[in-house]
Amino acid sequence: MLVLEKDRLGSGTTKGGLGGIRHQFVDELDIRLSQLATAFWHNFEDRTGSRHDFRERGYLFIANTQEGVAELREPLPLYERLKVPVEMVGRVEIAELVPGMRVDDLAGGRFCGRDGYGDPLVALAGFAASAHLAGVTFREGEAVVSLLREGDRVTGVRTSSGSVRAERVLVATGCWSSTLCATASVAVPIWPYRRSIMESAPIPQLANIPMTIEWESGFHFRPKGRAQRFAMPNLTADGGVEKGPAGPPSAYPGDFAPLEVPASLEPWVRARAAWRHPAFADLRIVDSWSCYYEMTPDDHPIVGAVPGVAGLYVAAGFSGHGFMHAPATAQLVVEEMLDGRARTIDISDLSLERFQTGRRPFKATVL
Numbered sequence: 001m002l003v004l005e006k007d008r009l010g011s012g013t014t015k016g017g018l019g020g021i022r023h024q025f026v027d028e029l030d031i032r033l034s035q036l037a038t039a040f041w042h043n044f045e046d047r048t049g050s051r052h053d054f055r056e057r058g059y060l061f062i063a064n065t066q067e068g069v070a071e072l073r074e075p076l077p078l079y080e081r082l083k084v085p086v087e088m089v090g091r092v093e094i095a096e097l098v099p100g101m102r103v104d105d106l107a108g109g110r111f112c113g114r115d116g117y118g119d120p121l122v123a124l125a126g127f128a129a130s131a132h133l134a135g136v137t138f139r140e141g142e143a144v145v146s147l148l149r150e151g152d153r154v155t156g157v158r159t160s161s162g163s164v165r166a167e168r169v170l171v172a173t174g175c176w177s178s179t180l181c182a183t184a185s186v187a188v189p190i191w192p193y194r195r196s197i198m199e200s201a202p203i204p205q206l207a208n209i210p211m212t213i214e215w216e217s218g219f220h221f222r223p224k225g226r227a228q229r230f231a232m233p234n235l236t237a238d239g240g241v242e243k244g245p246a247g248p249p250s251a252y253p254g255d256f257a258p259l260e261v262p263a264s265l266e267p268w269v270r271a272r273a274a275w276r277h278p279a280f281a282d283l284r285i286v287d288s289w290s291c292y293y294e295m296t297p298d299d300h301p302i303v304g305a306v307p308g309v310a311g312l313y314v315a316a317g318f319s320g321h322g323f324m325h326a327p328a329t330a331q332l333v334v335e336e337m338l339d340g341r342a343r344t345i346d347i348s349d350l351s352l353e354r355f356q357t358g359r360r361p362f363k364a365t366v367l
């Protein structure tokens with residue numbers, strides 16, 4: 001098995017992620033993927049031989065309107081059916097989960113203690129080391145220039161250094177996948193969408209809190225060591241909040257410029273943070289970055305065999321939750337590559353076919 005990486009492992013979206021791991025989705029398949037992945041996160045050291053700091057501290061959604069609380073309540077029957085321990089919480093419980101946080105403006109919240117967060121680059125290093133020891137070859141700094149296709153099957157790839165013949169090719173190139181698949185005349189609707197993160201100076205008294213998410217504004221934060229990491233929606237030119245893209249672009253761009261953090265974001269984050277917790281009153285932001293979500297039209301990834309092109313597979317377009325599902329995605333796509341279909345969970349709804357036929361199996365859930 002050969003992994004070709006045009007830059008360095010982790011240099012794409014993975015290096016910019018927040019590392020959240022949650023079960024609180026509204027689509028059953030997402031929850032099942034989280035359950036499969038979380039079992040792996042729990043056993044990461046046994047499975048890979050490396051450490052990964054999965055902190056099972058929960059995800060706490062907080063709402064300041066009754067409508068928001070009703071929306072949070074909606075998927076509870078689904079959680080119950082899938083045995084995900086999620087509970088609605090009031091101000092008293094919220095104040096216990098995040099000591100000192102402002103709760104007088106809240107109408108309620110929802111909490112799952114099985115959720116939490118990890119570290120994408122640390123996990124990637126563990127996966128890569130384990131794969132390397134198992135005989136996988138990694139070639140960094142070698143881009144795939146095009147997929148080689150003969151009739152209705154893929155026969156390998158052409159890279160910046162030559163050609164590689166292969167019976168099976170898996171395209172897992174994040175927001176670059178659309179351009180690459182186009183070289184085999186396969187339309188893959190994945191595009192980049194900017195999101196940003198800011199990191200504070202140490203706030204040690206909040207080092208053990210859950211990932212905390214304001215339902216209405218989309219502002220959220222989690223500890224990273226002694227610091228806090230803040231994630232936020234994008235802001236429109238007139239200062240409005242934009243939680244996700246309005247829709248697919250008219251064309252899928254091939255290369256993207258490195259991103260700068262928009263200047264308008266830091267004042268917005270400072271104001272929201274100071275409102276939410278007195279410990280954030282004089283927030284010192286010590287680092288910030290913008291990175292691309294790899295979006296698809298229904299905010300769900302494309303995973304599995306490409307219809308009509310034997311030997312070609314895709315696992316990309318995770319739309320903001322690719323880290324948490326990575327162990328499940330890897331297992332399931334490999335099952336499909338080796339056995340013809342994923343056995344552990346039926347992932348046929350993630351097939352590229354849905355965009356070819358117009359099938360819409362999911363509700364959208366950008367966070």
Ligand SMILES: Cc1cc2nc3c(=O)[nH]c(=O)nc-3n(C[C@H](O)[C@H](O)[C@H](O)COP(=O)(O)OP(=O)(O)OC[C@H]3O[C@@H](n4cnc5c(N)ncnc54)[C@H](O)[C@@H]3O)c2cc1C
Nearest residue numbers: 006012013014017018019020144174176318321322323324
């Ligand atoms: C701000 C932010 C917050 C996020 N928060 C979370 C979160 O809390 N939880 C979560 O689960 N997810 C989160 N995500 C999403 C998550 O980080 C991504 O879904 C995930 O990292 C995608 O991984 P990937 O391997 O598919 O893509 P990438 O990490 O982009 O990897 C693709 C790789 O392909 C390489 N490549 C591209 N083209 C070629 C080519 N032609 N030849 C060879 N190599 C190529 C690139 O260099 C890159 O290294 C967040 C993302 C962002 C931006």
